[in-house]
Amino acid sequence: MSASASEIIDPAKVHLWDRGHHGHDVIGTRTFGFWLYMLSDAMIYAALFASYGVLSHVMNMAGGPMPGDVIRPGYAFGETLALFTSVLAYGYAMAALRQGRAGGVAGGLLGAMIFGAVFLGLVGKDIGDLFAQGITPERSGYLSIFFTLVIYHALHIVVGLLWMLVMLVQLVREGFTGNVVYRLVNLKLFWHFQAVVWVFVFVFVYLQGVIA
Amino acid sequence: MTHGADNPLEHPEVQLANGRSYLLVYLFSCALLGAATWLVTRQAMTPIGLFLLTTALAGVVVVAQGVFLLHMEFSETQRWHTVSLVLFIPLFILTIGLSAWMFHGLYRRTMLMPEMPAPAAAAPAAAGMPSMPAMPGMQR
Amino acid sequence: MLVNLQGPWSPLLGRLAVSQIPYENPILVGTFVLVVALGMAILGAVTYYGKWGYLWREWLTTVDHKKIGIMYILVGLVMLLRGFVDAAMIRSQQAMAVGPDSAGYLGALHGYLTPFHFGQIYTAHGVIMILFAATPILVGIMNIIVPLQVGARDMAYPYLNAVGLWLTTAGAALVMTALFIGDFAHAGWFGNLPLNELPYSPGVGVDYWIWAFQLSSVGTTLGGINLIATIVKMRAPGMTWMRLPMFTWASLSANIISLTSFPVLTVSLALLSLDRYLGTHFYTAGMGGNLMLYNDLFWIWGHPEVYFVILPAFGMLSEIIPVFSEKTLFGYTGMVLASFGIAGVSWGVWLHHFFTMGSAPDVNAFYSVSTMLVGIPTGVKVFNWLFTMYRGRLRFELPMIWACAALFFLLVGGMTGMMNAFTTNDYMVHNSVFVVAHFHLMLLLIVYAIFGAVNFWFPKVFGFKLNERWGKWFFWLFTAGTATVFIPMFTLGFMGMTRRLDYIPYAQWQPLLDAEMAGIVLYSLSAVYLVAQLYVSLRDRALNRVGADAWGTSRSLEWATPSPVPFYNFAYIPHVNARDEWAWRKENGIAQLRHDRYEGIHMPKNTGVPLVLGALSLVLAFALVWRMWWLAALCLAGIVILVIMRSFAKDTDYIVSPEEVKRVEDALWAGTHARGTEAEGGRGRGAVGGGLSPAHSPSAPK
Secondary structure, three states: OOOOOOOOOOOOOOOOEEOOOOOOOHHHHHHHHHHHHHHHHHHHHHHHHHHHHHOOOHHHHOOOOOHHHHOOHHHHHHHHHHHHHHHHHHHHHHHHHHHOOHHHHHHHHHHHHHHHHHHHHHHHHHHHHHHHOOOOHHHOHHHHHHHHHHHHHHHHHHHHHHHHHHHHHHHHHHOOOHHHHHHHHHHHHHHHHHHHHHHHHHHHHHHOOOOO | OOOOOOOHHHOHHHHOOOHHHHHHHHHHHHHHHHHHHHHHHHOOOOHHHHHHHHHHHHHHHHHHHHHHOOOOOOOOOOHHHHHHHHHHHHHHHHHHHHHHHHHHHHHHHHOOOOOOHHHHHHHHHHHOOOOOOOOOOOOO | OOOOOOOOOEOOOEOOOHHHOOOOOHHHHHHHHHHHHHHHHHHHHHHHOOOHHHHHHHHHOOOOHHHHHHHHHHHHHHHHHHHHHHHHHHHHHHHHOEOOOOOEOOOOOOEOOOHHHHHHHHHHHHHHHHHHHHHHHHHHHHHHHHHHHHOOOOOOOHHHHHHHHHHHHHHHHHHHHHHHOOOOOOOOOOOOOOOOOOOOOOOOHHHHHHHHHHHHHHHHHHHHHHHHHHHHHOOOOOOOHHHOOHHHHHHHHHHHHHHHHHHHHHHHHHHHHHHHHHOOOOOOOOOOOOHHHHHHHHHHHHHHHHHHHHHHHHHHHHHHHHHHHOOOOOOHHHHHHHHHHHHHHHHHOHHHHHHHHOOOHHHHHHHHHHHHHOHHHHHHHHHHHHHHHOOOOOOOOHHHHHHHHHHHHHHHHHHHHHHHHOHHHHHHHOOEHHHHHHHHHHHHHHHHHHHHHHHHHHHHHHOEOOOHHHHHHHHHHHHHHHHHHHHHHHHHHHHOOEOOOOOEOOHHHHHHHHHHHHHHHHHHHHHHHHHHHHHHHHHOHHHHEOOOOOOOOOOOHHHOOOOOOOOOOOOOEEOOOOOOHHHHHHHOOOOOOOOOOOOOEEEEOOOOHHHHHHHHHHHHHHHHHHOOHHHHHHHHHHHHHHHHHHHOOOOOEEEEOHHHHHHHHHHHHHHHHHHHHHHHHOOOOOOOOOOOOOOOOOOOOO
């Protein structure tokens, strides 16, 4: 680890400039940056989960509905199935992308969008039912963080669906250009990450909410 | 924006895709979470047992998804993705764990606990804790 | 869902009304007139000299990391001035409003500021100094220097870089708007809950504060992603991890902190805004809310943020001290580990901001110990700097004296910090001005490092040095001001003075408060010398021109390209062979920077989209503050549509032809050659192709 070598270097032999520089790996750089963004988003979830932990004490129910009153684990498992199926469909889109089959990519994206929409519909109905019973975020600190966590995840799904729509258009217009391909890879990171986050939401909020 | 003018589909991150492993991890996650849901709805175990079991199942599913869905591995292309995730994990644990610990202590010391009479009645005397009043809203 | 407001609201203008403009307050009216006059003068000058096209092409739409960095620093300097004026008002109020007999003016019972106005001023002072002065200046310097040090042509995402700049600028503009339309938060820069809840702060001040924070938080997160990706993915061939310059290491650790901690700030403030807008109960005192949760989340961000600003400052010291000691940095590996040690420990100390919350003793003990642990890596750094200087050939030029003073203040601030880390001691001095003096010295150490870095890298960016004589005057007056303000402040802290007093009941504290006031006068005087230094340097720039190696003993890669740096940074990407590559090349007589032929260079094109995104974000935040829902929806839709449209753009980059590169290089070297001979008088520094170290015989440049 010589900071500065002491021996005299022959200028003719040393490699000083990178002539014929070919640039860097653009796709790899972009997916890495997007991955960092996803991790910072995961930090937002971590803060929300920390808040959930703090605000799920019996005092935070403020005499209102308890977790057992607002959570239906079986129904939430249905949401889980919808989301995982959507993620699987997107996975097939990526497998088709690897083989360069535009039709397969479009089909996978459409499948992912349909099941994503089903997931959103299930979540929306769940929340709508609760609101109809007067169980709203304003009722207590616990319900505030419960709805915030669930709706924040659902917002990601909305953004993902919009993004898939844009990618379908770009796929048709431009084909497999570098830009389209790196965006499909980023969208895969985004979409598959939602599945991982949902595991935490499902287990820690829905399942463990009805244990106690 | 392709500098190397290579075919973008040849990029190693595109080549990572594998339909079969996606299907396997899909079936695996659905099965494990389905089992967890079944156990919880049946209340098949003690609460603490269910708590630990569901946590463990969530951990297994997340690891499986991380490896097979998100391709967390130490190959040339995915190395930095994996390293950054590994560096983040302690922060998730610190954020959630230390917060939970702090507020657990705070609730014990400052709040009335109707459902847990034992610590509220016995702990201050037994542990010799000074009964210090809460000081809300004071921070630096 | 939406909460019921106290007071009027209209669908078109939301809560905005003429009565919200503080025209009856002479201080604000005077400031407004001054700002408008200054703004008109600047706009008029730009129009008069016909510079709008230049401004638009070269600056407002640029994606060049150096220009973006300069604009970050300019935003930071403007906000530094604003924050300084706030500080002067706090100090003068505290000097005037002492004892029951003190007079009152302008509607105040004592002094000249009413409690509500005073609260807004100290809140604005804190927010501005941390978020809109220190952070942008540091981000700006990292923006300029890191790509040069790793041997890259630009940041990893030049377009995103511009988005980050304009979001931060939008945040700063929002804080300035709060001065003249509506009011600002009055509950301290970090916010006191539940005081910041709608029932207790029904005005728009807290909303301004929330959205200014959010804008700058998003901007800084994007910047963090960009810098990390640049360092990880854009290093020149041969730039292995253990050859990275120290400032780049420091920037990496700092940006890991910003990337991980700013999201938590976003959450802490988003939950507060849900409380204020939708009536949820996160931080309310009743209904199952928990107001201490706010402190928890805020300081999970807040403490790492402190290290986010201090680590780049440490990196700057690590660059300046070796150059002016004419030695390599002592203990490089230890420095790297110490940077990451500080970054790691910063994640386990946040409760020390609210030791008095009432946590269990084991919790307080844990945080007390982890806080003290910070002293170990910091101590490693201090000793490494000292050993770097030990038996070095020290030259006390401007950057070096700022760096040495920074070391001194690090010592004083760090020691008092260790005192606060003891919970028992903290219960005594909590919320006293002792703590205020402690963290001001820590932040001043950053300011000292920044001034050192500005003097150090200014010739790299602009091609000429800053004037030394006026600079030294500025330094000594600034330091005198620091001592005169903060020694009395420590004393008053021990005497029991709490922070944020708009009225001080004890007349016997008057002399010390007067001393602090004198310090502020010294600070103000020093600002005059700063302006003079800049003016004289600009006027005499022909005399102060430098070559690539401005200081003659520079070591890292950013000096291996002409000064000022051409827009493509390096005509050829350097191939790195050693740590301190430039010093290594000079020692081996291969510090030759001219090339006989050139290649085309791939560069990103300028775009106006980031500027429009920033403007839309500003209007969005303004609409949310005043609850003009239609405008907010419109801006949000505009942002989404613009982002999608931009993703369809194909014409985003271009190739600089070899002829163009040759033209730029020839012009630069012609200029440098002329300057080189002019500057030849002084110790042989600043010669063509980078002056060779005096210890070695120069090899003849081709």
